[in-house]
Amino acid sequence: MLTTAGKYAIRAVIYLAIHSSPQRKVGAKTIADDLEIPQAFLAQLLRTLTVDKVISSSKGPGGGFYLDEGDRKNTLWQAILSIDGEHRFQECFLGLSKCDDAHPCPVHHMVSPFKKEMLFNFQERTIAQLIDEVKENGTVVSLKMSPEKEVL
């Protein structure tokens, strides 16, 4: 569904939504350390996300990556598009090139509702809304991969 790169990207964007602002930029190293993502690899992804206007960045001392108000109106879908592309997410569960309601693969009817709903969620909810929901739900949001040393 998503590549490792895509998962990293989403986590990084959410991290920035929680931890950054135009006044509070965060370096790639800090994000990588906190999320336990390889630094150099994450840096590449952050660059791509920046080029695609999903996040913002500035160079030099005090610089780093951040989300401004405009960025917060983006959706996670835009992050997915930027890193993994549309096809990765949309493709048929069995990998068939032509699989839709009219020409369903054998598991299409089992999988399709799931994908439509998820796609809708990713495309319709802004980062800002997502963060609000996370806070309202009082859910413990760990962005780290290993369970031992949580940060959030």
Add this chain to the structure above:
Amino acid sequence: MLTTAGKYAIRAVIYLAIHSSPQRKVGAKTIADDLEIPQAFLAQLLRTLTVDKVISSSKGPGGGFYLDEGDRKNTLWQAILSIDGEHRFQECFLGLSKCDDAHPCPVHHMVSPFKKEMLFNFQERTIAQLIDEVKENGTVVSLKMSPEKEVL
């Protein structure tokens, strides 16, 4: 969610459910040609599926792969387990090692219900049931990857 290998495997199992019986075995080459899957690669997968008792095989002239009545009581989940393993399918959408209802990742509540439902479908429906449903629905079932030259 699934590797290419896992997708191939599911398609091959469904193919066998439609086209094979103990009296009508199908060679790896035939399956590979019909499904447009690399022969040698598919052969590896079929072997693994055979070892794991998901499908049956016999050597020699007139031999090939097939499903017997017992095999048809298997689920697609067993094919998935055989080729991709549990983790590939179950893992957190964002790749976190610890992500459950108690410690949800930021998109857990968006993704979880669907994964549960899909998992249930794959684990509870036998191959035989699945094929029946496909036939009842009257759906055009193509197992090929390219849209031009359909077989089923």
Add this chain to the structure above:
DNA sequence: TAATAAAATGATATTTTAATCATCTATGAA
């Protein structure tokens, strides 16, 4: 304006997944 911090860029390396190849073994039929 010099020093430094941090992103940008591009190249390279590693690992995993996918695919191929050559050979061996078992089976059924002539």
Add this chain to the structure above:
DNA sequence: TTCATAGATGATTAAAATATCATTTTATTA
């Protein structure tokens, strides 16, 4: 019992994804 067929096995290669490295550019601040 010999031959052809088809799966079994193991090794190897290729491609894609993941990860790393070295260098350059930009911006801040002392």
